[in-house]
Amino acid sequence: MTIDLHSGTRPAGVDAAVAAARRVIDALVRAGDMTDADMSDIADRLNAVADDLDSSSPPVDDRLVDMWRGDGMTRHDPVAGRENPIAPPLDYTAVDSRTIEAEATLGLPYQGPPSCVHGGVSALLLDHTLGVANGWAGASGVTAELTVRYHRLTPLFEPLTITARQISVDGRKIRTTGEIKAGGETCVSAEGLFIAKHPPRPR
Numbered sequence: 001m002t003i004d005l006h007s008g009t010r011p012a013g014v015d016a017a018v019a020a021a022r023r024v025i026d027a028l029v030r031a032g033d034m035t036d037a038d039m040s041d042i043a044d045r046l047n048a049v050a051d052d053l054d055s056s057s058p059p060v061d062d063r064l065v066d067m068w069r070g071d072g073m074t075r076h077d078p079v080a081g082r083e084n085p086i087a088p089p090l091d092y093t094a095v096d097s098r099t100i101e102a103e104a105t106l107g108l109p110y111q112g113p114p115s116c117v118h119g120g121v122s123a124l125l126l127d128h129t130l131g132v133a134n135g136w137a138g139a140s141g142v143t144a145e146l147t148v149r150y151h152r153l154t155p156l157f158e159p160l161t162i163t164a165r166q167i168s169v170d171g172r173k174i175r176t177t178g179e180i181k182a183g184g185e186t187c188v189s190a191e192g193l194f195i196a197k198h199p200p201r202p203r
């Protein structure tokens with residue numbers, strides 16, 4: 001069974017609030033202490049927002065059930081999740097029946113070397129994208145091995161194409177590859193071994 005690549009939007013403004021939080025994260029990293037803003041006041045205001053959210057949030061077990069509803073894409077993961085402010089977020093489209101891709105431009109919160117994407121962030125994006133390609137191709141599982149090769153530095157502030165394709169399914173073993181490209185050049189490639197295993201979703 002394949003999955004819908006889009007997790008959809010919710011009407012309550014959640015996506016807009018999370019997008020605003022993403023802006024805040026980006027703006028904080030950009031400002032550092034080179035700002036005239038009153039950072040103590042900003043901390044108070046951000047803490048007030050967090051207090052509002054904390055006081056109105058459901059028990060975590062209820063939220064876990066909500067996060068995992070359905071059988072396909074979720075909205076909370078740290079790569080494509082519209083409800084997760086640390087996700088860029090990637091938005092996948094199908095290339096063919098085993099291949100997906102997304103475009104993203106990453107900013108300062110994802111920095112490793114100067115003006116370049118952190119290698120761990122690239123590995124995260126690829127791990128997840130390989131996993132979603134498996135869901136799209138119809139045989140998915142958990143990552144057992146991920147081999148990542150860094151060919152050249154991956155730039156911040158430039159459009160990146162992240163692609164993944166399922167290569168083979170042999171019993172429970174699923175092999176999947178992917179890459180991150182900038183300007184048509186491969187910056188990072190990955191090979192993953194996934195094992196068909198589906199931890200039960202909280203219900």
Ligand SMILES: CCCCC/C=C\C/C=C\C/C=C\C/C=C\CCCC(=O)SCCNC(=O)CCNC(=O)[C@H](O)C(C)(C)COP(=O)(O)OP(=O)(O)OC[C@H]1O[C@@H](n2cnc3c(N)ncnc32)[C@H](O)[C@@H]1OP(=O)(O)O
Pocket residue numbers: 003071072073074127128129130131132135140141142143144145172173193195197198199
């Ligand atoms: C987030 C959950 C996703 C699940 C997918 C669900 C639905 C898909 C829908 C939508 C897709 C959307 C999003 C998904 C996107 C991303 C996925 C998230 C990726 C992750 O973030 S996931 C977390 C990190 N991941 C782990 O936390 C795994 C922990 N680990 C284990 O859970 C076990 O360790 C396991 C299951 C790996 C194996 O355990 P096991 O007992 O089930 O199987 P067993 O050991 O018998 O191995 C069977 C055969 O695989 C070979 N084999 C096993 N491991 C190997 C290895 N490392 N290297 C080489 N070969 C290996 C054996 O050698 C044997 O081979 P043989 O049959 O030939 O002897």
